[in-house]
Amino acid sequence: MATLIERVPPMRWTAGLLRRLGLHGRGLVIAVPFLWLLVFFLVPFLVVGKISVSEALIARPPYAPLLEWDGWRLNIIVNIENFRYLWTDSLYINAYFFSIQVAFVSAVIALLIGYPMAYFIARSPEPRRTFLLMMVILPFWTSFLLRVYAWQGFLRSNGVINNTLISMGIIDTPIQMLQTNFAVYLGIVYTYLPFMILPLYANLVKLEESLLEASADLGGRPMATFFYVTLPLSLPGIIGGFMLVFIPAIGEFVIPELLGGPDTLMIGRVLWNEFFSNRDWPVASAVAIAMLVAVVVPIMILRSLQARLTEEK
Amino acid sequence: MIQNAHAASSRPWVAETEPPFLRIQKVTKKFGDFTAVDEVSLDIYRGELFCLLGGSGCGKSTLLRMLAGFEAPSEGRIEIDGQDMAGIPPYERPTNMMFQSYALFPHMTVERNIAYGLLREGVKRDEAMSRVADILKLVQMTQFARRKPHQLSGGQRQRVALARALVKRPKVLLLDEPLGALDKKLREETQFELLKIQETLGITFIVVTHDQEEAMTLSTRIGVMDEGQIVQVGEPAEIYEHPSSRFVADFVGSVNLFEGRISVDEKDRLEIDSAEMGGTIHVGHSTSCTLDQKVWYALRPEKVRLDREEPVGEANRARGMVEEVLYLGGQSIYKIKLDSGKSVKATKPNLLRHEDDAISWDEPAWISWGDTAGVVLTR
Numbered sequence: 050m051a052t053l054i055e056r057v058p059p060m061r062w063t064a065g066l067l068r069r070l071g072l073h074g075r076g077l078v079i080a081v082p083f084l085w086l087l088v089f090f091l092v093p094f095l096v097v098g099k100i101s102v103s104e105a106l107i108a109r110p111p112y113a114p115l116l117e118w119d120g121w122r123l124n125i126i127v128n129i130e131n132f133r134y135l136w137t138d139s140l141y142i143n144a145y146f147f148s149i150q151v152a153f154v155s156a157v158i159a160l161l162i163g164y165p166m167a168y169f170i171a172r173s174p175e176p177r178r179t180f181l182l183m184m185v186i187l188p189f190w191t192s193f194l195l196r197v198y199a200w201q202g203f204l205r206s207n208g209v210i211n212n213t214l215i216s217m218g219i220i221d222t223p224i225q226m227l228q229t230n231f232a233v234y235l236g237i238v239y240t241y242l243p244f245m246i247l248p249l250y251a252n253l254v255k256l257e258e259s260l261l262e263a264s265a266d267l268g269g270r271p272m273a274t275f276f277y278v279t280l281p282l283s284l285p286g287i288i289g290g291f292m293l294v295f296i297p298a299i300g301e302f303v304i305p306e307l308l309g310g311p312d313t314l315m316i317g318r319v320l321w322n323e324f325f326s327n328r329d330w331p332v333a334s335a336v337a338i339a340m341l342v343a344v345v346v347p348i349m350i351l352r353s354l355q356a357r358l359t360e361e362k
Numbered sequence: 363m364i365q366n367a368h369a370a371s372s373r374p375w376v377a378e379t380e381p382p383f384l385r386i387q388k389v390t391k392k393f394g395d396f397t398a399v400d401e402v403s404l405d406i407y408r409g410e411l412f413c414l415l416g417g418s419g420c421g422k423s424t425l426l427r428m429l430a431g432f433e434a435p436s437e438g439r440i441e442i443d444g445q446d447m448a449g450i451p452p453y454e455r456p457t458n459m460m461f462q463s464y465a466l467f468p469h470m471t472v473e474r475n476i477a478y479g480l481l482r483e484g485v486k487r488d489e490a491m492s493r494v495a496d497i498l499k500l501v502q503m504t505q506f507a508r509r510k511p512h513q514l515s516g517g518q519r520q521r522v523a524l525a526r527a528l529v530k531r532p533k534v535l536l537l538d539e540p541l542g543a544l545d546k547k548l549r550e551e552t553q554f555e556l557l558k559i560q561e562t563l564g565i566t567f568i569v570v571t572h573d574q575e576e577a578m579t580l581s582t583r584i585g586v587m588d589e590g591q592i593v594q595v596g597e598p599a600e601i602y603e604h605p606s607s608r609f610v611a612d613f614v615g616s617v618n619l620f621e622g623r624i625s626v627d628e629k630d631r632l633e634i635d636s637a638e639m640g641g642t643i644h645v646g647h648s649t650s651c652t653l654d655q656k657v658w659y660a661l662r663p664e665k666v667r668l669d670r671e672e673p674v675g676e677a678n679r680a681r682g683m684v685e686e687v688l689y690l691g692g693q694s695i696y697k698i699k700l701d702s703g704k705s706v707k708a709t710k711p712n713l714l715r716h717e718d719d720a721i722s723w724d725e726p727a728w729i730s731w732g733d734t735a736g737v738v739l740t741r
Contacts, residue, residue, distance in 0.1 A: 259461050260467060260468075262432055262465065263459070263465035263466075264482075265432075266457070266458055267453075267458065267478050267479030268483050269482045273482055
């Protein structure tokens with residue numbers, strides 16, 4: 050490698066420049082994602098943080114500046130009114146709790162469906178395993194938006210499901226499925242199921258067959274083997290899958306917008322309305338910051354739990 | 363080789379004083395077209411330490427797994443203590459297994475690993491814990507009760523695995539390469555401990571191993587397996603001194619084989635003409651063979667005498683050149699190339715600390731042996 054870099058002049062010059070900046074080898078490898086996160090996550094986050102503590106104005110941009118130079122001194126104007134406002138209006142609190150509820154319930158349902166699937170795939174013989182894994186990933190090849198739209202076609206009053214049920218004579222009048230919370234749960238579970246299955250699979254495939262045999266040999270019936278051996282050993286996978294579903298589901302906007310009803314008040318939708326309908330950027334930013342805090346705490350708890358479980362093995 | 367005390371005291375397989383405890387009758391196991399175990403029949407008695415010995419892929423592990431209930435025989439019948447095992451799942455069998463990889467539950471402490479089997483059986487927690495404490499004392503692991511498997515060394519894990527398999531007092535304990543993962547020194551120590559524990563508890567042990575030395579040291583009897591079949595069953599000394607075939611003679615210990623033809627066949631005496639050895643072999647016993655039949659004479663290296671002077675007599679001797687001398691401390695191995703072109707191994711104990719006049723390499727020497735030193739093999 051080094052010889053290649055030495056031989057090609059542009060590479061040699063770049064390497065020389067980077068070395069003079071104190072970056073080489075491992076430092077460089079870490080620096081790239083670090084810079085990426087700095088530019089595209091931390092800086093925008095600070096911007097949002099700044100907006101969340103400023104005052105709304107009917108102007109362009111629609112918020113007051115944080116720093117003001119009034120001729121002979123610099124004023125820092127911090128307005129925490131937006132955050133206080135979130136507490137006073139029950140809309141936001143309700144939206145938070147409902148978002149967490151939807152995300153939590155969806156993650157639990159995804160776990161209940163995904164666990165047997167992941168287990169089955171992990172225990173399948175090799176060629177079939179690759180095929181089944183492929184089937185799990187296959188939906189990603191179609192746009193997420195298209196797939197959620199497709200659910201509208203299934204769920205609406207004259208959609209596939211209702212039409213089938215009516216033509217079979219099971220029901221007389223169509224069931225209201227679209228624009229209900231049921232449709233939101235369905236959409237979230239459907240969309241995020243692969244994110245549950247993949248980490249579970251990665252965990253379960255490592256589970257040694259001999260441990261299950263040892264349990265059976267020592268008198269553990271299949272159920273006991275599952276609850277005392279398989280389940281505890283797959284806990285890191287469960288937590289991983291749970292986080293991958295729970296976290297994005299909290300802020301989910303598209304699914305409640307397309308499948309949910311007017312009463313499906315999730316925080317992503319509130320945020321959208323605040324930004325684009327209400328044009329109250331400071332409150333919207335405050336909502337975003339508060340959501341981040343609300344999500345970060347459970348993530349940190351789950352992460353540390355997962356780290357402890359993995360370390361124990 | 364150490365003889366097991368059991369072999370001398372009680373040998374029900376000789377006199378058939380009691381019915382066999384574990385019966386394997388014409389058991390076959392096929393995986394698709396491949397026959398892993400081929401019509402194996404075997405009787406094992408209560409309190410035995412039986413070794414299934416064979417190379418990798420000989421079917422010994424598959425046979426063990428059928429006893430544990432992890433595999434179902436394609437044909438045949440397995441009986442333990444008079445009870446047919448067909449259709450009985452592993453969790454209802456009176457057997458416990460010690461796995462080659464130990465298969466300790468990584469998320470449980472040593473104590474909970476051992477208690478697992480008792481708790482699944484419905485033993486009360488207090489009683490289970492006192493039994494766990496007893497067995498931990500037996501395997502000398504009491505101070506590690508609260509550790510997790512990853513905090514233990516290989517030898518300690520081996521003890522925990524043994525304790526976990528023993529604590530339920532199974533009728534038959536199955537051990538899959540129990541000492542395979544240990545280094546040589548530890549393995550020797552553990553062999554004796556395993557024997558002691560087996561004698562203390564009186565549980566029937568069935569050990570699968572590829573290590574002939576381990577099989578020799580541990581077992582009351584050995585079943586040598588090859589290509590899915592049991593080729594010979596016998597006590598260690600029987601297997602070593604009276605192998606039934608070239609495969610067994612070669613697999614168990616080291617051996618010199620001389621191909622030849624029977625030239626004299628009398629009631630208690632045979633003569634073999636061996637071009638490979640370059641002379642005549644006198645055998646002081648008879649065996650079921652016919653005149654002019656092709657046979658092999660199996661001679662263990664330690665039964666070969668090595669001299670500078672020409673030995674008396676005209677049979678059981680050959681001249682050659684010492685090619686190599688391997689010094690092993692307690693003994694030396696000599697590799698001699700005979701005038702016939704055949705290479706022969708001979709071992710000599712190093713009785714003196716300094717032997718100035720020892721036979722050395724590139725020296726001509728004579729090998730010779732007695733009438734009863736070797737065995738005539740017909741296959």
